[in-house]
Amino acid sequence: MKKFLKITGILLFALIALVAAALLWATSRLAKDDPNIPRPSYKQYEMGQGAADRTPKPSDVGFVVDSAGRGRIVPPMPPEKPMDIHTAANQKHNLSLRSCFWPGPRARNGVFTNDANSFSLENQFPDTGTTYIPTALKLPEGAKLVVQGDFPHMRHWNFNTYNPRGEPQDALNDVEIVPDAGSVNPFLPGVPRDAKNxxxxxxxxNxxxxxxxxxNTLYTFADAGKEVFLWMRNYVPDHSSDYLGSVALPSVSMVTADGQRLEGDAACEASNTPMRGKQLPSSVDGRAWVLLTHLPWVDTANVGAKDVEARPLQAFxxxxxxxxDLFFPLLTAKQPEQIGGWWSNKVTRYGYTYLSRNYGQVYVMTAKMPRTPKNWHGEKDNPSDYDMRYASVCTxxxxxxxxxxDCIYDEQLAASADDTGRYALVISRQEDRPxxxxxxxxxAWIDMGNGDGMVGGSPQFASLINRHTQVHADFKHSWFAVTxxxxxxxxxxxxxxxxxxLKAKDRFEALGCPVDKTKLWAMLPK
Known part of the structure; x- marks a missing residue:
C-alpha cells in the first residue's frame, strides 16, 4: 500500500510539474512577440487622425501594449466604405455620449481607443454595423429599474441581459416595446420611421x-443583489449621424421595494457593481489558446482551416x-444546446468558419441575399416584407x-448580388486585394486582417462570421433553422x-470587370 501511495504521489507530482511547465511555456509565448514571425506592416490601424481617446498608435505590424501591460497584435483599419457606421467624422462625438449608468460606446480597435484594457474597446467579435453599450447592475430585493427615452432612428435596437459567462439570458427588442400613451413605435411595420412622438x-x-x-419588462435571470450585465445594441443609425440614432441616452431610475424613486446619480449608485465601466475579460484565456493550438493532433499553422475549393459555414x-470542434472533434455534441456565447445577441444566430492564408490569399464568400429593410439614407417606410431585419459578414x-x-452589412453588400440574388464578397488582406x-x-470586398491577434501567434489565421438578426417568422432558411x-x-x-x-489575386483578376460570376458559381458543390 505504501509503495502504491508513493508511486501515486510521484505521478501526481509529475503531472503537476508538467501542467506548471506547460502554463509557464504558454505564458512565455504571450509575453513577447517572436521576431521570426513574418508580420505584414500597415500605415493605418486607427480611424481618421487617430483613436478618439488619443491612445498611442500601434507599431507598423499592429503591436500594442495595453494599460495593463499586456501585448497584442491589432488588425489594420480597412478603407472606409459608403454607409459605414463608425466614421472619422463621428468617432469623437460618439465617445462623448455616456452617462453614469451607460459608460459609453464600444467598438473595434482604432475607433474609440487602441487600449485593449479600455472599456471602449470591444473584445467579443464586434460587428462594425452596430455600436455596443454594455453596463453592469444589481437590483436590491423588490426593486426595479425604469428605463425611459425616445425610440432611435436606426435599423434595429435591443437590450440583452447576460450572466458572467457572456451567455444571453433575456432580451427586449424594438418591436416588442409598447410605446407610451400618445406615442408610436417606429419599428413596427406600417408606422412611419420618422414619427415625432x-x-x-x-x-x-430580477x-x-x-x-x-x-x-415592456426585461428580466435579469438572477437573484437580488447579484451582478448582472446589460447590453444595448444600436444597429445602422440613419445617416450614421451618431451611434444613438439621433436621440438622447435613455434615462434610468430605480424604484425600491418601499416605493421610493431614485433618479440620476442616486439610481446609478444604488445599482452600481464592480464591473460597470470595466473591460470584460477574454472569453478564452490566452494561455489556453496557445496550449490548444499546439496540441500534437492540431495543425498549428492552419487552425480550423481546410485546403478545399469550397467550404460552407457552420452554425454556432x-x-x-x-x-x-476545433480541438476535440470526437467530443462535440451531436445536438449542442443553443445558449450562445461571446456576449451574443439573443435575436441573432451565427454561422462561422476559419481561413488560412497559407491555403489561399483570396477568398470569395457567397450565398443568396436575404431581403432586409433599408434605412441608412433615412427612408421613411417601414416595410413588413423582409426576411430578416439585419445581416452582416465579419472577419x-x-x-x-x-x-x-472588417465587416460589411446587407445594405452595403446588396450591390454585389446578381440577377439570381447571389452576392459575391471578396476576402483578402489589403496587399492581396485584386x-x-x-x-x-x-x-464587394472586406479585409481579412493580419492574423489571430495573439503575440507570438499566427499572422495567417482568420475567422469568418455571418449574422442573421431578428428573422421574420415566415423565413425558414436562416441560421435559426439549423437545429x-x-x-x-x-x-x-x-x-x-x-x-x-481563389488562391491568388491573379486568378480572381482573370475573371475580368465586370467579374464573371458564373465562373465563381461553377466552383460551388452540385
Whole structure:
C-alpha cells in the first residue's frame, strides 16, 4: 500500500510539474512577440487622425501594449466604405455620449481607443454595423429599474441581459416595446420611421419571466443583489449621424421595494457593481489558446482551416461546441444546446468558419441575399416584407483576441448580388486585394486582417462570421433553422454561405470587370 501511495504521489507530482511547465511555456509565448514571425506592416490601424481617446498608435505590424501591460497584435483599419457606421467624422462625438449608468460606446480597435484594457474597446467579435453599450447592475430585493427615452432612428435596437459567462439570458427588442400613451413605435411595420412622438418606458426586474409575461419588462435571470450585465445594441443609425440614432441616452431610475424613486446619480449608485465601466475579460484565456493550438493532433499553422475549393459555414451554438470542434472533434455534441456565447445577441444566430492564408490569399464568400429593410439614407417606410431585419459578414481573430478586422452589412453588400440574388464578397488582406475586387466590377470586398491577434501567434489565421438578426417568422432558411450541426445545407438551401478559395489575386483578376460570376458559381458543390 505504501509503495502504491508513493508511486501515486510521484505521478501526481509529475503531472503537476508538467501542467506548471506547460502554463509557464504558454505564458512565455504571450509575453513577447517572436521576431521570426513574418508580420505584414500597415500605415493605418486607427480611424481618421487617430483613436478618439488619443491612445498611442500601434507599431507598423499592429503591436500594442495595453494599460495593463499586456501585448497584442491589432488588425489594420480597412478603407472606409459608403454607409459605414463608425466614421472619422463621428468617432469623437460618439465617445462623448455616456452617462453614469451607460459608460459609453464600444467598438473595434482604432475607433474609440487602441487600449485593449479600455472599456471602449470591444473584445467579443464586434460587428462594425452596430455600436455596443454594455453596463453592469444589481437590483436590491423588490426593486426595479425604469428605463425611459425616445425610440432611435436606426435599423434595429435591443437590450440583452447576460450572466458572467457572456451567455444571453433575456432580451427586449424594438418591436416588442409598447410605446407610451400618445406615442408610436417606429419599428413596427406600417408606422412611419420618422414619427415625432416616439417615447417608451420599460422596466428591468430580477428573476425569470412571469406567466403570462408582462409587457415592456426585461428580466435579469438572477437573484437580488447579484451582478448582472446589460447590453444595448444600436444597429445602422440613419445617416450614421451618431451611434444613438439621433436621440438622447435613455434615462434610468430605480424604484425600491418601499416605493421610493431614485433618479440620476442616486439610481446609478444604488445599482452600481464592480464591473460597470470595466473591460470584460477574454472569453478564452490566452494561455489556453496557445496550449490548444499546439496540441500534437492540431495543425498549428492552419487552425480550423481546410485546403478545399469550397467550404460552407457552420452554425454556432455555444462556446463549448466551438472549442471542441476545433480541438476535440470526437467530443462535440451531436445536438449542442443553443445558449450562445461571446456576449451574443439573443435575436441573432451565427454561422462561422476559419481561413488560412497559407491555403489561399483570396477568398470569395457567397450565398443568396436575404431581403432586409433599408434605412441608412433615412427612408421613411417601414416595410413588413423582409426576411430578416439585419445581416452582416465579419472577419475575426482568435477565440482569445476576439478582434474584428472588417465587416460589411446587407445594405452595403446588396450591390454585389446578381440577377439570381447571389452576392459575391471578396476576402483578402489589403496587399492581396485584386484590382477588380470593387463595386465598379460588381463585387464587394472586406479585409481579412493580419492574423489571430495573439503575440507570438499566427499572422495567417482568420475567422469568418455571418449574422442573421431578428428573422421574420415566415423565413425558414436562416441560421435559426439549423437545429443540429451538419444540417446547414438541408435547412438553409441557397442561403447557406460558402467560401470559395481563389488562391491568388491573379486568378480572381482573370475573371475580368465586370467579374464573371458564373465562373465563381461553377466552383460551388452540385
Amino acid at each position: 416616439r417615447r417608451y418606458t420599460f422596466t428591468i426586474v 428573476g425569470k419571466p412571469a406567466t403570462p409575461r408582462p409587457a 451554438f455555444n462556446r463549448k461546441q466551438v472549442v471542441s 475575426g481573430g482568435s477565440l482569445t483576441a476576439a478582434s474584428t478586422p 484590382s477588380n475586387a470593387n463595386a465598379q466590377c460588381g463585387v 443540429q450541426p451538419g444540417t446547414e445545407k438541408q435547412a438553409m438551401g441557397e442561403y447557406l454561405p460558402y467560401v470559395l478559395n
